[in-house]
Amino acid sequence: MNTTTYHCEHALLRDGWARDCRITVDDEGVIAGIETGADSGGATRLYGPVIPGMVNVHSHIHQRLIAGLTGYRAVGADSFWTWREQMYRAVGLLSSDELRALAAFAFMELIEGGYTVTGEFHYPHRLGGAEPVRTAASLVEAADAAGMSLTLLPVWYRYSGFGRKDPAERQRPFVMTLDALSGLVGELRGQVAGSIHRVGVAPHSLRAVEVSDLPEMLAAIDFGPVHLHISEQPAEVAECRAHFGRTPIELLDEHIDLDRRWCLIHATHADDEEIRAMARSDAIVGLCPTTEADLGDGLFPVRRFVDHGGRFAIGSDSNLVTDAASELRLLDWGQRLQLNRRNVLCDEGEHLGRRLWTDAALAGGDALDQPVGELAVGRRADWVVLDAAHPLLDGLDPDHQLDTMVLAGARNLVDQVWIAGRKQVEGGRHPGRERLAPEVARLRRRLIKAT
Numbered sequence: 001m002n003t004t005t006y007h008c009e010h011a012l013l014r015d016g017w018a019r020d021c022r023i024t025v026d027d028e029g030v031i032a033g034i035e036t037g038a039d040s041g042g043a044t045r046l047y048g049p050v051i052p053g054m055v056n057v058h059s060h061i062h063q064r065l066i067a068g069l070t071g072y073r074a075v076g077a078d079s080f081w082t083w084r085e086q087m088y089r090a091v092g093l094l095s096s097d098e099l100r101a102l103a104a105f106a107f108m109e110l111i112e113g114g115y116t117v118t119g120e121f122h123y124p125h126r127l128g129g130a131e132p133v134r135t136a137a138s139l140v141e142a143a144d145a146a147g148m149s150l151t152l153l154p155v156w157y158r159y160s161g162f163g164r165k166d167p168a169e170r171q172r173p174f175v176m177t178l179d180a181l182s183g184l185v186g187e188l189r190g191q192v193a194g195s196i197h198r199v200g201v202a203p204h205s206l207r208a209v210e211v212s213d214l215p216e217m218l219a220a221i222d223f224g225p226v227h228l229h230i231s232e233q234p235a236e237v238a239e240c241r242a243h244f245g246r247t248p249i250e251l252l253d254e255h256i257d258l259d260r261r262w263c264l265i266h267a268t269h270a271d272d273e274e275i276r277a278m279a280r281s282d283a284i285v286g287l288c289p290t291t292e293a294d295l296g297d298g299l300f301p302v303r304r305f306v307d308h309g310g311r312f313a314i315g316s317d318s319n320l321v322t323d324a325a326s327e328l329r330l331l332d333w334g335q336r337l338q339l340n341r342r343n344v345l346c347d348e349g350e351h352l353g354r355r356l357w358t359d360a361a362l363a364g365g366d367a368l369d370q371p372v373g374e375l376a377v378g379r380r381a382d383w384v385v386l387d388a389a390h391p392l393l394d395g396l397d398p399d400h401q402l403d404t405m406v407l408a409g410a411r412n413l414v415d416q417v418w419i420a421g422r423k424q425v426e427g428g429r430h431p432g433r434e435r436l437a438p439e440v441a442r443l444r445r446r447l448i449k450a451t
Contacts, residue, residue, distance in 0.1 A: 002027040004421065007043035008385070010398040011050040012354065014362075014374050017398050021050070025381040029196070029420030034377060046385050048415050049398040051357060052374050053116025053382030054324035055364025057286040058227065058265050058315025060121055061139065062099060064106040065443060066090045067320045080233050080295045087318075088170040090447055095128035096135045101439045103142035106319055108430035111148055113323030113411045116382035116419045118148055119286075119315065119368045121202050121227060121265070123155035125184075126173040132184050140188075140197060146432065147424040149382070151368035152188060153202040153227050156181050156217060161207050162243040174204075178213070182220040196380070196420050198369050200225030200261075206248045207236060211255045218256075225261055225369050227286070228252070231274075232266040232297055249274040258283040263313070263367040268298045275301060279310035284367040289330035291317035299334045303344050313364035323411045328356045353402035380420055387415040387428070 003024050011021040013034070022043055024033035070086050094102070110118060120139055125132035136154060143150040157174040160167045167175050176184070181201070188199045201221045203209040205228065209217075218226070231237055231248045240248045249270055252258070258281035265286040267278065278285060287300055295318075302312060314327040321327070332352060335344035346355040358374070365373030372382045386393060386401055390413055393401045405413045417425035424430060 003032055005043040006046050007038070007040035008046040008048070008050045011375055012052065012358065012398070012402070014358070014376060016354075017049075023050075023375065023381070025421040029381050029422065030371070031375065031377055031379050031381050034375065046416070048386045048388035049401050050375070050383050050385050051402065052361045053372060053384055053417065053419065054114045054357070054361050055313060055368060055370065055373060056110060056115040056118040056316050056324070057263060057284075057313035057364045057367050058121055058288055058317050059110075059118050060318060061103045061106050061118070061142075062091050062094060062124055063087060063317075064109075064319040064322075065094070065102055065447060067318070069444070069447065080297065081235070083295055085170075086451075089451060091124050091127070092170060092173075093447060093450060094124070094443075096130040096138045098439075098443060099124070099127055099135065100138040100142045101436055102443060103139055104145040105433060105436040105440045106322065107143055107146035107148040108433045108436075109322040110316060110319075111146060111417050111419070111424050112414065112428060112430050113325070114384045114414055114417065115316070115324055116149060116384075116417065117151065117365070117368055117370050117372055118143070119151045119153055119200075119225070119227065119263075121153050121155060123157050123174040123202075123204060125154075125176060132176065132180070133187050136184065136188055137191065140192060143197065146430070147419050147422060149196040149370060149372070149380075149419055151198040151200055151225060151370060152192075153200045153225065154181060154184050154188065155202045155204045157204045157208045158213075159208055159210070162239050164210060178217055178220055181217075185221050185224075198224065200227065200369065202227040205229040205236075206240065206251060211251050214256055223261075225263060225367060227263045227265060227367075229265045230267055231269045232292075234269055234298075237269050247271075247274065249278070253277050260366065265315070266292065266297060266300070268292060268300050270300065272304070275305050275310070276308050279305055279308035284363050285310060285312045286315050286367065287312050287331060288315040288317035289327050289334060290321040293330060293334075294318065294320050299338055301335075301338070302331060303335050303339065306345065311363040311366075312360065313367050314360045325406050325409065325411070325413075328360065328406050332356065351399040351403055353404075353406040354399055356406060357402060381418060382420065383418050384414055385416040385418075387413055
């Protein structure tokens with residue numbers, strides 16, 4: 001087997017920063033060896049601190065189409081629910097071919113922002129009348145064009161609310177029977193076999209899928225990640241209480257033994273007992289701070305969750321923002337505003353940037369069933385190289401460089417991004433974006449004219 005060797009002055013390993021690292025990568029893009037205190041002879045030099053690629057555990061890539069276009073308030077109170085109607089109108093304009101172009105562009109932006117894996121929570125199954133397998137395949141093709149590793153999560157969507165309410169007209173293209181969902185998952189797994197992609201499943205929410213149907217789904221799709229929106233909005237929690245006498249998290253906990261397959265998205269409105277229950281399970285909570293802020297969702301009590309042993313990952317969700325540092329920054333800043341303290345999500349003697357980055361990346365890899373999240377033998381060669389020559393980083397030790405990226409910078413402090421041993425970004429730019437930019441601009445102009 002052929003190998004390639006890289007050398008960097010500083011690499012962030014699980015137990016901290018290592019100096020003078022030689023990282024050997026095999027021809028399948030997997031790390032075959034790491035040697036510290038080594039010389040650089042014969043190796044490809046990486047001129048900047050090397051950190052694991054970040055994992056984007058929750059994305060709706062089609063929503064990049066409306067990024068920044070929902071800032072107009074018409075009448076009455078604007079909310080998640082009014083925003084959702086705007087989003088439904090936008091996605092209804094897309095064909096599967098247009099989705100492919102938009103998604104490829106957005107995946108490239110996400111890679112520039114330090115993400116090397118994306119969990120795509122995909123529910124627009126029939127864009128432009130296309131069959132679900134065709135629409136889903138367009139996302140895999142988009143990821144391939146960008147060089148992004150994808151965990152595709154086809155969504156099971158059946159109802160518009162608790163009590164098996166009929167889906168609204170705009171939701172009908174999302175609806176699927178369990179047999180159809182299981183068939184789609186099986187076909188997609190066949191298509192991505194042997195690649196850097198994975199396929200899981202996503203019951204949309206307990207609004208859109210009856211909780212009593214979940215055991216049958218788990219029997220039909222008996223391995224791979226399972227992701228679920230839960231307790232994102234107060235209205236959702238209130239409606240669930242009115243119908244079942246339970247909150248969504250209580251309802252799920254009564255029916256399902258949560259294990260490591262599960263990633264619970266948002267869980268914003270969890271009480272203390274629910275936080276403890278989620279932390280006791282092997283489930284990971286997926287947090288999307290920029291989207292949760294944009295939609296007025298609220299703040300998940302991350303510090304309490306972590307103190308009980310809980311694990312969290314981050315996601316770009318609506319893709320209003322496409323860089324990992326911004327999600328981590330807002331994650332900690334939200335806790336500061338709640339608790340009136342600084343540096344909430346690290347412990348005494350720790351650097352915030354290192355703690356946030358390593359915790360979120362490793363949990364995200366587990367949540368997406370991807371061999372990523374740390375630089376270690378047997379893991380995939382996904383990494384980010386910071387721009388050590390940037391004036392905000394030049395001459396600093398690596399902990400202060402990573403702190404600066406998370407707290408004071410973003411993608412402008414990223415030089416290179418590598419996925420499966422292949423360089424996808426250099427000088428902070430993905431080379432494929434310019435070709436797709438005119439098509440994305442056209443789609444956004446069309447959207448504005450249509451609304």
